Amino acid sequence: MIATVLDAVSWLLLIAGSFFVITGGIGLLRLPDVYSRMHAAGMTDTLGAGLFIAGMAVQGGFTLVTAKLLIILVFILFTSPTATYALANAVWSGGVQPRRRDGTACETIDRSDGPLTS
Protein backbone atom coordinates (compact mmCIF):
# COMPACT_ATOMS: atom_id res chain seq x y z
CA MET A 1 0.00 0.00 0.00
CA ILE A 2 2.60 2.49 1.13
CA ALA A 3 4.92 1.27 -1.64
CA THR A 4 2.22 2.06 -4.21
CA VAL A 5 1.76 5.58 -2.86
CA LEU A 6 5.52 6.17 -2.83
CA ASP A 7 5.79 4.88 -6.40
CA ALA A 8 3.02 7.25 -7.49
CA VAL A 9 4.76 10.19 -5.79
CA SER A 10 8.03 9.25 -7.49
CA TRP A 11 6.31 9.02 -10.86
CA LEU A 12 4.76 12.47 -10.39
CA LEU A 13 8.04 14.07 -9.35
CA LEU A 14 10.04 12.43 -12.13
CA ILE A 15 7.48 13.35 -14.79
CA ALA A 16 7.37 16.96 -13.56
CA GLY A 17 11.17 16.99 -13.55
CA SER A 18 11.25 15.57 -17.08
CA PHE A 19 8.85 18.28 -18.20
CA PHE A 20 11.07 21.07 -16.86
CA VAL A 21 14.26 19.49 -18.16
CA ILE A 22 12.83 19.07 -21.67
CA THR A 23 11.39 22.60 -21.52
CA GLY A 24 14.90 23.82 -20.71
CA GLY A 25 16.25 21.95 -23.73
CA ILE A 26 13.58 23.43 -26.01
CA GLY A 27 14.20 26.89 -24.58
CA LEU A 28 17.90 26.50 -25.24
CA LEU A 29 17.03 25.97 -28.90
CA ARG A 30 14.20 28.50 -29.24
CA LEU A 31 15.44 31.57 -27.36
CA PRO A 32 17.22 34.14 -29.51
CA ASP A 33 20.53 35.03 -27.83
CA VAL A 34 23.03 33.70 -25.32
CA TYR A 35 21.72 35.81 -22.42
CA SER A 36 18.16 34.55 -22.75
CA ARG A 37 19.37 30.99 -23.24
CA MET A 38 20.93 31.19 -19.78
CA HIS A 39 17.43 31.44 -18.33
CA ALA A 40 16.48 28.15 -19.99
CA ALA A 41 19.68 26.52 -18.75
CA GLY A 42 18.95 27.82 -15.25
CA MET A 43 15.53 26.20 -15.43
CA THR A 44 17.00 22.72 -15.94
CA ASP A 45 19.57 23.31 -13.19
CA THR A 46 17.13 24.39 -10.48
CA LEU A 47 13.65 22.88 -10.65
CA GLY A 48 14.51 20.16 -13.18
CA ALA A 49 17.38 18.79 -11.11
CA GLY A 50 15.47 19.38 -7.86
CA LEU A 51 12.40 17.40 -8.96
CA PHE A 52 14.53 14.58 -10.37
CA ILE A 53 16.48 14.26 -7.14
CA ALA A 54 13.31 14.48 -5.05
CA GLY A 55 11.78 11.67 -7.12
CA MET A 56 14.83 9.47 -6.60
CA ALA A 57 15.04 10.36 -2.89
CA VAL A 58 11.47 9.11 -2.38
CA GLN A 59 12.58 5.73 -3.75
CA GLY A 60 15.74 5.80 -1.67
CA GLY A 61 13.97 6.29 1.67
CA PHE A 62 15.84 7.38 4.79
CA THR A 63 19.20 5.94 3.81
CA LEU A 64 22.68 7.09 2.86
CA VAL A 65 21.50 7.05 -0.76
CA THR A 66 19.11 9.92 -0.04
CA ALA A 67 21.81 11.79 1.85
CA LYS A 68 24.11 11.53 -1.17
CA LEU A 69 21.33 12.68 -3.49
CA LEU A 70 20.73 15.72 -1.30
CA ILE A 71 24.46 16.50 -1.25
CA ILE A 72 24.44 16.38 -5.08
CA LEU A 73 21.42 18.72 -5.18
CA VAL A 74 22.97 21.21 -2.76
CA PHE A 75 26.16 21.12 -4.78
CA ILE A 76 24.30 21.81 -8.04
CA LEU A 77 22.34 24.65 -6.41
CA PHE A 78 25.58 26.27 -5.15
CA THR A 79 27.68 25.87 -8.28
CA SER A 80 25.09 26.53 -10.98
CA PRO A 81 24.67 30.29 -10.27
CA THR A 82 28.43 30.69 -9.88
CA ALA A 83 29.11 29.09 -13.27
CA THR A 84 26.28 31.08 -14.88
CA TYR A 85 27.60 34.33 -13.40
CA ALA A 86 31.12 33.55 -14.66
CA LEU A 87 29.71 32.89 -18.13
CA ALA A 88 27.45 35.97 -18.15
CA ASN A 89 30.29 38.16 -16.95
CA ALA A 90 32.62 36.74 -19.62
CA VAL A 91 29.99 37.39 -22.32
CA TRP A 92 29.43 40.94 -21.05
CA SER A 93 33.16 41.69 -20.82
CA GLY A 94 33.55 40.20 -24.30
CA GLY A 95 31.38 43.04 -25.59
CA VAL A 96 28.33 40.99 -26.60
CA GLN A 97 25.21 43.13 -26.23
CA PRO A 98 21.92 41.45 -25.32
CA ARG A 99 19.45 41.57 -28.22
CA ARG A 100 15.71 41.65 -28.54
CA ARG A 101 13.96 39.17 -30.79
CA ASP A 102 14.07 41.58 -33.75
CA GLY A 103 17.83 41.97 -33.35
CA THR A 104 17.90 45.49 -31.86
CA ALA A 105 19.93 46.11 -28.72
CA CYS A 106 17.75 45.93 -25.62
CA GLU A 107 17.32 48.93 -23.35
CA THR A 108 18.94 49.44 -19.94
CA ILE A 109 16.71 50.60 -17.10
CA ASP A 110 18.54 52.30 -14.25
CA ARG A 111 17.05 51.50 -10.84
CA SER A 112 20.24 52.19 -8.91
CA ASP A 113 18.74 55.28 -7.27
CA GLY A 114 16.85 52.93 -4.95
CA PRO A 115 14.17 50.28 -5.05
CA LEU A 116 10.68 51.13 -6.24
CA THR A 117 8.40 52.25 -3.47
CA SER A 118 5.10 51.40 -5.16
Added chain:
Amino acid sequence: MMFAAAAAALLITMLLVLLRAFMGPTLYDRILAVNTFGTKTVLMIAVLGFLMGRPEFLDIALVYALINFIGTIAVLKFFRYGDLGRAGKGEP
Protein backbone atom coordinates in the same frame (compact mmCIF):
# COMPACT_ATOMS: atom_id res chain seq x y z
CA MET B 1 10.05 1.51 -15.29
CA MET B 2 9.83 5.04 -13.94
CA PHE B 3 13.59 5.38 -14.09
CA ALA B 4 13.60 4.19 -17.69
CA ALA B 5 11.11 6.95 -18.52
CA ALA B 6 13.23 9.51 -16.66
CA ALA B 7 16.35 8.33 -18.49
CA ALA B 8 14.51 8.68 -21.81
CA ALA B 9 13.49 12.27 -20.96
CA LEU B 10 17.08 13.06 -20.03
CA LEU B 11 18.35 11.56 -23.29
CA ILE B 12 15.93 13.72 -25.30
CA THR B 13 17.11 16.80 -23.43
CA MET B 14 20.75 15.90 -23.92
CA LEU B 15 20.08 15.61 -27.65
CA LEU B 16 18.49 19.08 -27.73
CA VAL B 17 21.37 20.55 -25.73
CA LEU B 18 23.89 18.85 -28.01
CA LEU B 19 22.16 20.43 -31.01
CA ARG B 20 22.69 23.85 -29.44
CA ALA B 21 26.33 23.00 -28.78
CA PHE B 22 26.82 22.14 -32.46
CA MET B 23 24.83 25.11 -33.78
CA GLY B 24 26.66 27.70 -31.70
CA PRO B 25 26.67 30.37 -33.06
CA THR B 26 29.09 31.94 -30.55
CA LEU B 27 31.67 30.28 -28.33
CA TYR B 28 29.61 31.26 -25.27
CA ASP B 29 26.57 29.38 -26.55
CA ARG B 30 28.70 26.28 -26.81
CA ILE B 31 30.11 26.67 -23.28
CA LEU B 32 26.59 27.18 -21.92
CA ALA B 33 25.36 24.09 -23.75
CA VAL B 34 28.29 21.97 -22.54
CA ASN B 35 27.74 23.11 -18.95
CA THR B 36 24.04 22.22 -19.16
CA PHE B 37 24.95 18.90 -20.76
CA GLY B 38 27.21 18.20 -17.79
CA THR B 39 24.41 18.82 -15.29
CA LYS B 40 22.19 16.47 -17.28
CA THR B 41 24.98 13.87 -17.21
CA VAL B 42 25.09 14.08 -13.41
CA LEU B 43 21.34 13.39 -13.25
CA MET B 44 21.70 10.65 -15.88
CA ILE B 45 24.37 8.83 -13.86
CA ALA B 46 22.18 9.01 -10.75
CA VAL B 47 19.13 7.72 -12.65
CA LEU B 48 21.20 4.90 -14.17
CA GLY B 49 22.36 3.96 -10.69
CA PHE B 50 18.73 3.44 -9.67
CA LEU B 51 17.86 1.75 -12.97
CA MET B 52 20.60 -0.84 -12.56
CA GLY B 53 20.27 -1.10 -8.79
CA ARG B 54 23.81 0.14 -8.18
CA PRO B 55 23.81 2.99 -5.64
CA GLU B 56 27.60 3.35 -5.98
CA PHE B 57 26.88 5.33 -9.14
CA LEU B 58 25.87 8.25 -6.91
CA ASP B 59 29.49 8.74 -5.88
CA ILE B 60 30.45 8.98 -9.54
CA ALA B 61 27.63 11.50 -10.08
CA LEU B 62 28.97 13.62 -7.20
CA VAL B 63 32.49 13.59 -8.62
CA TYR B 64 31.14 14.41 -12.08
CA ALA B 65 29.32 17.43 -10.67
CA LEU B 66 32.61 18.68 -9.22
CA ILE B 67 34.49 18.12 -12.49
CA ASN B 68 31.74 19.79 -14.52
CA PHE B 69 31.84 22.97 -12.42
CA ILE B 70 35.62 23.22 -12.38
CA GLY B 71 35.78 22.44 -16.10
CA THR B 72 33.39 25.25 -16.99
CA ILE B 73 35.23 27.76 -14.83
CA ALA B 74 38.59 26.66 -16.23
CA VAL B 75 37.47 27.01 -19.87
CA LEU B 76 35.98 30.46 -19.18
CA LYS B 77 39.10 31.61 -17.38
CA PHE B 78 41.31 30.31 -20.15
CA PHE B 79 39.41 32.14 -22.87
CA ARG B 80 39.29 35.33 -20.83
CA TYR B 81 42.90 35.60 -19.72
CA GLY B 82 44.73 33.23 -22.04
CA ASP B 83 46.24 31.19 -19.21
CA LEU B 84 45.03 29.40 -16.10
CA GLY B 85 47.63 30.66 -13.62
CA ARG B 86 46.64 34.31 -13.60
CA ALA B 87 45.16 35.72 -10.39
CA GLY B 88 41.70 37.27 -10.51
CA LYS B 89 40.76 40.90 -10.28
CA GLY B 90 41.75 42.73 -7.13
CA GLU B 91 44.95 40.75 -6.61
CA PRO B 92 48.43 41.79 -7.67
Added chain:
Amino acid sequence: MLRVLSLAGGLVVIWLLLSGHYTPLINTLGLVSVGVVVAIAVRMDVVDHESVPIHMRGRFFGYWIWLGAEIVKANIDVAKRVWSPSLPISPTLFRLKTSQAGELGQVIYANSITLTPGTVSVSLEDGEILVHAIAREVGDDLSAGEMDRRVTRLEVSGIPAPTPEGERE
Protein backbone atom coordinates in the same frame (compact mmCIF):
# COMPACT_ATOMS: atom_id res chain seq x y z
CA MET C 1 37.48 29.12 17.38
CA LEU C 2 33.76 28.47 16.96
CA ARG C 3 34.22 28.71 13.21
CA VAL C 4 37.05 26.16 13.23
CA LEU C 5 34.96 23.73 15.27
CA SER C 6 31.97 24.22 12.95
CA LEU C 7 34.14 23.55 9.92
CA ALA C 8 35.53 20.38 11.50
CA GLY C 9 32.05 19.23 12.49
CA GLY C 10 30.68 19.81 9.01
CA LEU C 11 33.55 17.89 7.44
CA VAL C 12 33.05 14.96 9.84
CA VAL C 13 29.34 14.82 8.94
CA ILE C 14 30.14 14.87 5.20
CA TRP C 15 32.72 12.10 5.64
CA LEU C 16 30.25 9.92 7.56
CA LEU C 17 27.50 10.46 4.97
CA LEU C 18 29.70 9.72 1.98
CA SER C 19 31.73 6.85 3.42
CA GLY C 20 29.16 4.19 4.33
CA HIS C 21 31.86 1.93 5.81
CA TYR C 22 32.14 2.32 9.57
CA THR C 23 35.18 0.23 10.49
CA PRO C 24 37.78 1.58 12.95
CA LEU C 25 40.41 1.91 10.20
CA ILE C 26 38.20 3.96 7.84
CA ASN C 27 36.92 6.16 10.68
CA THR C 28 40.47 6.87 11.81
CA LEU C 29 41.49 7.78 8.26
CA GLY C 30 38.48 10.10 8.13
CA LEU C 31 39.44 11.85 11.36
CA VAL C 32 43.02 12.27 10.11
CA SER C 33 41.76 13.73 6.80
CA VAL C 34 39.47 16.18 8.58
CA GLY C 35 42.33 17.21 10.87
CA VAL C 36 44.68 17.82 7.93
CA VAL C 37 42.06 19.81 5.99
CA VAL C 38 41.20 21.99 8.98
CA ALA C 39 44.90 22.54 9.77
CA ILE C 40 45.58 23.64 6.17
CA ALA C 41 42.50 25.90 6.16
CA VAL C 42 43.61 27.58 9.40
CA ARG C 43 47.17 27.97 8.09
CA MET C 44 45.87 29.52 4.86
CA ASP C 45 43.79 31.90 7.00
CA VAL C 46 40.61 31.16 5.06
CA VAL C 47 38.42 30.23 8.03
CA ASP C 48 36.56 33.53 8.26
CA HIS C 49 33.07 34.98 7.93
CA GLU C 50 33.05 34.22 4.19
CA SER C 51 33.94 30.54 4.13
CA VAL C 52 32.17 29.54 7.36
CA PRO C 53 29.24 31.98 7.68
CA ILE C 54 27.80 30.53 10.87
CA HIS C 55 26.49 33.94 11.89
CA MET C 56 23.76 33.44 9.28
CA ARG C 57 22.49 30.18 10.72
CA GLY C 58 19.45 31.79 12.34
CA ARG C 59 17.65 32.86 9.18
CA PHE C 60 19.38 30.50 6.76
CA PHE C 61 16.61 27.90 6.43
CA GLY C 62 13.84 30.47 6.33
CA TYR C 63 15.59 32.22 3.47
CA TRP C 64 16.08 28.96 1.54
CA ILE C 65 12.41 28.06 1.89
CA TRP C 66 11.39 31.50 0.61
CA LEU C 67 13.93 31.29 -2.23
CA GLY C 68 12.71 27.80 -3.13
CA ALA C 69 9.15 29.09 -3.51
CA GLU C 70 10.40 31.96 -5.67
CA ILE C 71 12.39 29.52 -7.84
CA VAL C 72 9.31 27.35 -8.40
CA LYS C 73 7.21 30.37 -9.39
CA ALA C 74 9.90 31.71 -11.73
CA ASN C 75 10.37 28.29 -13.34
CA ILE C 76 6.67 28.01 -14.15
CA ASP C 77 6.73 31.54 -15.59
CA VAL C 78 9.74 30.85 -17.84
CA ALA C 79 8.32 27.47 -18.91
CA LYS C 80 5.10 29.21 -20.00
CA ARG C 81 7.10 31.71 -22.05
CA VAL C 82 9.15 28.98 -23.73
CA TRP C 83 6.12 26.91 -24.68
CA SER C 84 3.83 29.69 -25.93
CA PRO C 85 4.04 29.88 -29.77
CA SER C 86 4.53 33.65 -29.86
CA LEU C 87 7.57 33.48 -27.51
CA PRO C 88 6.55 36.48 -25.34
CA ILE C 89 9.93 37.71 -24.18
CA SER C 90 11.26 41.26 -23.96
CA PRO C 91 14.90 41.06 -22.80
CA THR C 92 15.85 44.07 -20.69
CA LEU C 93 18.88 45.07 -18.65
CA PHE C 94 18.33 46.46 -15.16
CA ARG C 95 20.87 48.29 -13.05
CA LEU C 96 20.12 47.68 -9.37
CA LYS C 97 21.66 48.93 -6.15
CA THR C 98 22.42 46.47 -3.37
CA SER C 99 21.73 47.36 0.24
CA GLN C 100 24.07 44.75 1.76
CA ALA C 101 27.08 46.02 3.65
CA GLY C 102 29.48 43.13 3.11
CA GLU C 103 30.72 41.43 -0.01
CA LEU C 104 29.33 38.08 1.11
CA GLY C 105 25.82 39.54 1.29
CA GLN C 106 26.15 41.03 -2.18
CA VAL C 107 27.36 37.71 -3.57
CA ILE C 108 24.44 35.89 -1.96
CA TYR C 109 22.08 38.44 -3.51
CA ALA C 110 23.65 38.15 -6.98
CA ASN C 111 23.64 34.35 -6.84
CA SER C 112 20.02 34.32 -5.68
CA ILE C 113 19.13 36.48 -8.68
CA THR C 114 20.92 34.07 -11.01
CA LEU C 115 19.39 31.03 -9.34
CA THR C 116 15.90 32.35 -10.08
CA PRO C 117 15.21 31.61 -13.75
CA GLY C 118 14.20 34.68 -15.71
CA THR C 119 16.88 36.88 -14.17
CA VAL C 120 20.66 36.55 -14.51
CA SER C 121 23.15 38.87 -12.84
CA VAL C 122 25.66 39.94 -15.46
CA SER C 123 28.08 42.03 -13.45
CA LEU C 124 28.53 43.00 -9.81
CA GLU C 125 30.71 46.03 -9.22
CA ASP C 126 30.85 48.62 -6.44
CA GLY C 127 27.55 47.47 -4.97
CA GLU C 128 25.70 47.75 -8.28
CA ILE C 129 24.30 44.69 -10.02
CA LEU C 130 23.56 44.58 -13.74
CA VAL C 131 20.69 42.14 -14.27
CA HIS C 132 19.47 40.64 -17.52
CA ALA C 133 15.75 39.87 -17.28
CA ILE C 134 13.94 37.72 -19.81
CA ALA C 135 10.97 40.11 -19.76
CA ARG C 136 10.42 43.61 -18.48
CA GLU C 137 7.83 42.63 -15.89
CA VAL C 138 10.17 40.01 -14.40
CA GLY C 139 12.81 42.68 -13.86
CA ASP C 140 10.24 45.08 -12.44
CA ASP C 141 9.26 42.46 -9.86
CA LEU C 142 12.91 42.04 -8.88
CA SER C 143 13.58 45.76 -8.58
CA ALA C 144 10.67 46.06 -6.14
CA GLY C 145 13.41 44.91 -3.76
CA GLU C 146 11.93 42.11 -1.66
CA MET C 147 14.86 39.73 -2.28
CA ASP C 148 17.30 42.56 -1.53
CA ARG C 149 15.65 43.22 1.85
CA ARG C 150 15.60 39.53 2.75
CA VAL C 151 19.29 39.05 1.95
CA THR C 152 20.13 42.13 4.01
CA ARG C 153 18.20 40.71 6.95
CA LEU C 154 20.02 37.39 6.47
CA GLU C 155 23.32 39.21 6.53
CA VAL C 156 22.70 41.09 9.76
CA SER C 157 20.82 38.32 11.58
CA GLY C 158 23.75 37.35 13.81
CA ILE C 159 26.79 39.39 14.69
CA PRO C 160 27.05 42.94 13.32
CA ALA C 161 27.70 43.02 9.57
CA PRO C 162 31.40 42.93 8.76
CA THR C 163 32.96 45.86 6.99
CA PRO C 164 33.67 45.37 3.28
CA GLU C 165 37.37 45.04 4.05
CA GLY C 166 36.65 41.93 6.10
CA GLU C 167 37.05 41.31 9.77
CA ARG C 168 40.50 39.82 9.99
CA GLU C 169 41.87 40.21 13.46
